[in-house]
Amino acid sequence: MKRGLLIWAPLLAFAVVFGFAARELWKPSDRTIASGMVGKPLPQMALKPLLLDRPGFTTAELATGKPRLLNVFASWCIPCIAEAPQLMKLKAAGVEIDAVAVRDKPEAVEAFLSRYGDPYARIGDDPRSAAQLALGSSGVPETFVIDGKGRIVKQHIGDIREEDVPEILAALAEAAR
Amino acid sequence: MRLRHLIAALLAMIAVPVLADSALPPAELAYSQLKDPAKEAEARKLMETLRCLVCQGQSIADSDAEMAGDMRALVREKIAEGQQPAEVRKWLVERYGDYVTYDPPFSWLTAPLWLLPLLLIAAGLLIARRSFGKSDPTIEGEEA
Amino acid sequence: MIAEAGLAALWLAAGLALVQLALGWGAARSGSAELLAATRRVSVAQGVLAMLSFGVLILLFLQSDMSVQLVAQNSHSEKPWLYKFAGAWGNHEGSMLLWVTVLAMAGGGVALVERRIDGKTLAATLGAQAAIAIGFYAFILIASNPFLRLNPPAPEGMGLNPLLQDPGLAFHPPTLYFGYVGLSVAFSFAVGALLTREVGPAFARAMRPWVLIAWVFLTIGITAGSYWAYYELGWGGWWFWDPVENASLMPWLAATALLHSVTVLATRDGLRAWTLMLAVVAFSMSMIGTFLVRSGILVSVHAFAVDPTRGSFILALLGIYIGGALALFGARVSTVTQGSTFQLVSREGALVLNNLLLSVILGIVFIGTLYPLLAQAMGQQLSIGAPFFNKASVPVALVLVVATMAGPLLKWRRDRWGALGRQMALPGVVSVLAFAALAALSGSSDWVALIGLALAAGLAVASVLPLWKRNLRRTPLHIWGMVIAHVGIAVSIAGMASDAAFKQERLVALRTGEATTVGPFQVKLADVRPAIGPNYSAMQAHLDVTRSGGAPFVLFPGQHYFSSPVTTTSEAAIKTMADGQLYTVLGEGTGDGRWQVRLWWKPWITLIWFGGALIALGGLMAMIGRLRRERRPAAGAEDGE
Known part of the structure; x- marks a missing residue:
């Protein structure tokens, strides 16, 4: 049983990567880097x-x-x-x-x-x-x-x-x- | 010049935001070390773990981008004022999130990342164990 | 009309690949010698046609045929011929054609020379190689045709990005491609063996030279890539753990593990399933590395560069080949009978440890490279870089160095702890003494680097011990290869550790006439003056350098300004000495008459690349030695045809 699981582990890992890559390809996630200061007081300047x-x-x-x-x-x-x-x-x-x-x-x-x-x-x-x-x-x-x-x-x-x-x-x- | 530049160049041709450079010279501390070697070493170590926000995956310690230069100046100034590297990192993470640090903190999100090597070693030992036969003193060694 | 001839050759090659797949399938099922012979001929023909097609593309670039869209977009008639030549693969379409050409050549090569393994497995292997090629032919013909005409022809080409005009870069991608695609042969062998279930020493011996040659190319490619990064990027770094670099490192790690496990399979008929797995993984890593990274899914902050059609096509191919092979592995591997087992303390045991540790490092690089993608899907922005990779992989790598010391000193099948202890005594003592001396005298507090240096010293000694008491003239070439490659690893690690522990940095703004120091050097900025290059203008610094007690010399670092497209590059000036390099860079002016100067003294850093060259040389010797050795008894013994 254990061996059976381990044998399929590489395929599973690849499937996960494949899924995320496909998702990123068709529905690119938002990569803008939002400021963590939103909602906070303006820093002193x-x-x-x-x-x-x-x-x-x-x-x-x-x-x-x-x-x-x-x-x-x-x-x-x-x-x-x-x-x-x-x-x-x-x-x-x-x-x-x-x-x-x-x-x-x-x-x-x-x-x-x-x-x-x-x-x-x-x-x-x-x-x-x-x-x-x-x-x-x-x-x-x-x-x-x-x-x-x-x-x-x-x-x-x-x-x-x-x-x-x-x-x-x-x-x-x-x-x- | 290598593949990474090729890709950077190809992407730069198509990518939308236009990165122009300002006319002002870089900040003094962007390209000059702190007088105190111990503080400089601290700053250097921290800079190597901070991500340049506008580059193709480079740390601010080895980027020629203007913003990387300004970030280096900021880090050196704060370290020179006596701040601890951890404080400076916290200040930046507060503003830019974990994206700005190349040394991801341990959290629920990064736990798999840090635990995987241990998991792999365990799985590897499990697999390897099957390859080893019972100790049998009658087997003789062979030279290559 | 030669562009059309190239396209026709490509279509024909694609058609032959289909025929090859069908014939190979038939031959593998029936075991018919005639079908196998036909499969061989078709494989060779396919390789020749692909080469012809790529040759035509090179010709078009050399002729600057501006009626071909690819040439017009990526070349210029005034360019030096070397960059016209290299321009053929310095773009997406051309590099895809190069990729499939190498794939077809490798298949043709297997068909020509392979006489050792059983006919069915060979037929299945050639069929698998054709199946991979078909996907990439389809991709090129449907979505990336390099021979597309431009009507009317362009009056002049758009030129090649000046950043890319470097003799190093010109030959870097093909070197890596030979490595990546060479691993496709191992992949196809594994798929063939999974189909016929014939896994044993003969199979391993057939696969081994291909793994070795691919590995040699990868080693050269990575070593050279690292040196170019070092001298071109202008900050003295030689490895940045960025996705593109990791993409070349992952297949190398898998291939390194594979060439050790294949030796266990060839010599002792052990590690059958594991070797098959590694063969599949090594080429999968090549494909994932090349395409996932190139697609821009990973690297870019601005990922709009991905062409969705091409991206989906490539992703589908990856899914079919990698997913298919891994599924086949899962379904079939339990029917591959277990090979022989062995004792913990034995050569095999050390090689298993080697494989385990290399796989762990591979896993670390893999997850570190891809994890940002996973985090993004959960709406988090994450950066993973040098700190993670170093923290996670360096300790594993140091244990691996110890295993590398022990492995070659152990007997096959079974050895004793006592014997191992005696063998390891000398390298162990060398390591401990080296560490003590470094800790006491060097003044560096980078303990990891000092341990690395100490272990490198031990490894250098341990590596040559297998030659002890041997008749050096009668020592087989592959043993020499192993010794040299292992010494190369020690040399390379010594360079890396020395750079980490002892490099000196000086960043200053100087007026002309002012001087500064770095390490043992006095550096004076004598002058900064403009200069003109063939396609750039430049500011060039004149640095007068004296080393305490040495003869003075001059260095000329500069800033190059290119106009089309507008680019500024820092051109480092490097002085190589026996014990290291002085690395100098001219930065920008500060606006008040001073110039930024960046200086590094990097003791022994050249050992990194010298070691890499030794590793590649060792691999080459091992390959030649193995080929020569296996030719002799095999001649005529099990000839299929």
């Missing part, structure tokens, strides 16, 4: 202003009672260009958007904003990706929805497309209640 015309980004200033978006972006990031119109739309809808500019230079960001639109109230300078790492973000662009008490309630990974806008507005409305 005080980012210097990148541009002269507006403040940097400081966690302490967030307890305004009004939910907002925190957009992790960079002027050298191509999908950031793609999401710029959606951010403008969100701004037009009255959403306050702050930004963390990852590894960027003021001239480059100024050029980027004048070309693709400027939705940001504050822009924090993150020259060594330290803020990005503290947020649990693994790429640009990413957008965090932050409630009025400074808690992260949602993370959007990748560029915001037109179809994502309602979802983000809903999350903001939810956070406001």
